[in-house]
Amino acid sequence: MEIKTKSEGSTLTISVSGRVDTVTAPELEAGLKFGDAKCVVLDIAEVPYMSSAGLRLLLTSHKAMLAKGGEFKIVNVQPSVSEVLSITGFADILNIA
Amino acid sequence: MTARRSLNVKVAVSVLVAFAASMAFSWFLHNSLSERDAYALIDRTFANARAELTDCINERLVVQCMEARERLEDGHPDDTASLQALARELRVSEVSIVDDKGDIVRSSVPGYLAGPGRKAFNFAAADDKDANKMMGLIDGRYTEYCQPYRSNAANGNWRKFVGVWRREGGFFEIGLDGKALQSLARSTCVDRFRNWRVGGSGGIVVTTPTGLVLSDYEEPNREGTQFHEPGGSFYWKRGDIETFPVYVMIPKMSAAVQRDVLVGATALLNGAALVFVALLVGFVIAAFVRRQIREQEAKELAMAKDIQLSALPNVFPPFPDETRFDIMASMATAKEVGGDFYDFYFTAQGRVLVIVADVSGKGVPAAMFMMHAKTLIKSAAQTGKPLAQVFTEANEALCEGNSSCTFVTAWAGEFNVNTGHLTFVNAGHNPPVVRRGSHCEYLKTRPSPALGAMEGVTYRVDDITLEPGDAIYLYTDGIVEQPDPSGELYGEDRLLGLLSRNVRQRGEILKTVLADVHRHAAGAEQADDCTQLVLRYRGEPDVVEHEYAPTLEGVAKAVDDLTAALEPVPERVRAQLLVAADEIFANIVHYSGATRWSLSVEHDHHPDGVRLVITDDGKPFDPLAQRDPDTTLAAEDRAAGGLGIFIVKKTMSPVTYKRRNGLNILKMGRDYGDQD
CATH class of the missing domain: 3.30.565.10 (Histidine kinase-like ATPase, C-terminal domain)
Structure with a gap:
């Protein structure tokens, strides 16, 4: 798994590459450090699929940003990830572009 | 059937017993009513007869007494001897003259008169109410008075006394003993009952105290003969009127006419009602029994169907750990129990036999034949014999004693689960459909005769080899011969078309076909059992x-x-x-x-x-x-x-x-x- 971060003003963009599952979730969790960013954009264009271990991270990140009045956006969702998000109802509660 | 007949007999017997009991009750009721009526009539008649006879006698005696008065007033001597002569002349027992104080002053009976140490008999002073009443002749209450025949207050003799008033005060009196009374009344009064009729053909008989018939109502009459009291064939009563034994009698036959008419009419009416009710009840019972029988038959058919279905392997997948092939089968039974069956089982290591068959005819006999055929084939196949031999032997066994000429068409295949090689025999059955890849076609070979149809047939086998992914679909004619409302059959072409369009379906293809057959029937009842089996060869999995x-x-x-x-x-x-x-x-x-x-x-x-x-x-x-x-x-x-x-x-x-x-x-x- 590869995680790249890019900061522009108060916006932090995190790009993830590789599957997100039981094995890789701890690695992603470690990479999801938002500092004092007001807006976090998670680019998962390179994530071929995501299991519930990844969903848990999306939900905690979303709640954390909301708690400090910020924003957590997910962009470039692949169809197979999108399917899991909609099955679980996450598509409706997360901010997905 | 026997139970039903005996039920009918029981019902009929109890209805008849009830009818007889009600008629008997009616008869007894009317009988006791007519007896009561008869005795009431007898009592009334007797009272009338008593009044009639007493009046007649009294009238007669008053005339005699007045005769005596006339004779004495005309100067007939009134000494005792002369009065005795007058009494004889008038055919009475006694004649007396009473003065205005109630004393007997002249009498044919010296004992009534005053004598030495004895006062005359005095009517006012007598300790006797009937005697006292004679005083009414003195005080002007009556001009004549008749006592009943009774024991006399003066000397205890039985007498009937009659008095008429006397111009100078007092009265004249005559007395009659029984004999005199009878001889007088006999000639004038007793015969007036001769024409009386009581209750149709009954009447009155008057006899002397010794039983000689004085007056009879029958023709020819028995007057002068000894009377015998009537027996049990009469309602009757005897009483004495003025010394005469009087019988009032009604023949029971006569009294019973009304009863018999009533009971007869009731019986007739009740009988008609009974017949009507019996017919009605019979009708209702027959309808009820018919329904019971229908329900029983339906229950038995349902049980037969259950037994038949439970005899078929019905757990799918049948071999859960088997990866090389799978089998799905179903039987949708028609309303009436039929003779379809499917079956599958391992016959030897790595060989599975699949069979679909259809017994000719319907109902329980077909179902029983089906069980027989299924068992025969399975037990022969599981000994490991070749399929052709299994069928040849089963055919011999099914032909034996098969007087009803029932036969069974069958298609059976023995499948090598390791190689996909399928050896099969077709005993007059519909050709199965083979799917190779996504191409479907009928597996048509020359069929052998149906099992049980002809003795001595040697069955032949054919064979094909299935590739991994191929399947074979077996069915019975209930599928292809289901008519639509216009009579058009579902047919082989429709079946092949449907299977070809659904090559990706596995076990669910059976439901798809059945649904399409039902759609074709368009609401009509399923005509026959629809039995299907699909065997899919998967080969060795990767x-x-x-x-x-x-x-x-x-x-x-x-x-x-x-x-x-x-x-x-x-x-x-x-x-x-x-x-x-x-x-x-x-x-x-x-x-x-x-x-x-x-x-x-x-x-x-x-x-x-x-x-x-x-x-x-x-x-x-x-x-x-x-x-x-x-x-x-x-x-x-x-x-x-x-x-x-x-x-x-x-x-x-x-x-x-x-x-x-x-x-x-x-x-x-x-x-x-x-x-x-």
Whole structure:
């Protein structure tokens, strides 16, 4: 798994590459450090699929940003990830572009 | 049947007994009524007779007494001897003259008169009410008075006294003893009853105290003969009127006429009502019994159907651990029990026999013949004999004693599960459909005769070889011969077309066909049993099986292996399988406490699919039994747990869980034939 971060003003963009599952979730969790960013954009264009271990991270990140009045956006969702998000109802509660 | 007849007899007997009892009751009722009426009539008649006879006698005696008065007033001497002479002349017993004080002053009976030491008999002073009443002749209350015949107050002799008033005061009196009274009354009064009729043909008989008939109502009469009291054939009563025994009598026959008419009429009416009611009840009972019988027959047919169905293997998949082939079969029975059956079983190592058959005729006989045929074939086949021999022998056995000429058409195949080689025999049955890849065609060969139809037939076998993914579909004529409302049959072409359009379906093809047949019937009742069987050859699966450590490293390795194994699978399906597998892997390494676990991957062809089997030795855990999370909650309320299993359930089908030998065995699969 590869995680790249890019900061522009108060916006932090995190790009993830590789599957997100039981094995890789701890690695992603470690990479999801938002500092004092007001807006976090998670680019998962390179994530071929995501299991519930990844969903848990999306939900905690979303709640954390909301708690400090910020924003957590997910962009470039692949169809197979999108399917899991909609099955679980996450598509409706997360901010997905 | 016997029970029914005896029921009818019982009903008829009890109805007749009830009828007889009611008639007897009616008869007794009317009998006692007519007896009561008869005695009331007798009593009334007797009172009339008493009044009539007494009046007649009194009238007669008053005339005699007045005769005596006239004679004495005309100067007839009134000394005792002269009065005795006058009494004789007047044919009475006594004649007396009473003065205005009530004393007897002259009498033919010296004992009544005053004598030495004795006062004359005085009517006023007598200790006798009847005697006292004679005083009415003195005080002017009556001009004449008659005493009843009675014991006399003066000397105790039985007498009837009659008095008429006397101009100078007092009265004249005559007295008659029984004999005199009778001789007087006999000639003038008793015969007036001769014409009296009582209650139709009854009447009055008057006799002397010794029983000689004085007056009789019958013709010819018995007057002068000794009278015998009537017996039991009369209602009668005897009483004495003025010394005469009087019989009032009514023949029972005569009194009974009314009763008999009444009872007869009642019987007739009741009889008619009874016949009517009996017919009605009979009708109702017959309808009821018919319904009972119909229900009983329906119940028996339903039981026959149940027995028939339960004799067929009905657990699918029949060999759950078998990966080389699968079998699905069904029998949709028509309303009436028929003689279809299907069957399948291993005959030898690696050989499975499949058969579909149809017994001629319907009903319980066909069902019984079907059981017989099924058992014969199975027991012969399981001895390992070649299929042709099994059929040849079964045919001989079924022909034996088959007087009803019942026969059974059958198509049976013996299938080598390792090679796909299928040896088959067709005993007059519909040709099956073979699917090779996605191409369907009828497997038409020259059929042999139906089983049980002809003795001495030697059955031949043909053979084909199925490739992995190929299937063969067997059915009975209930499928192809289902008519639509216009009479057009479903037919082989429709069946082949339907199968060709649905080559990707597996076991569910049977439901698809049945639904299409019912659609064709368009509301009409299913005409015959619809029996189907599909055998699909899967061949040896491409199995990848590895064991892993219960660690994240183990999972990483398994994911790599799985990713490689899923190379031929379309990308989207592959992602779904990887996600679903990851959920299970996560459960194993995080929660199960397993010491080892394994993953196997099986690929399927025609239709294409993948099955994952994940086994672990951790604590028992059935993921299918877990509650689904609520996916409609807002983000703040959502928990991250429980989602994995939910994803598995939503994306995989079928998913099965088994706990066996201390292992959790989870199988999940995904067909993707429709995603090529």
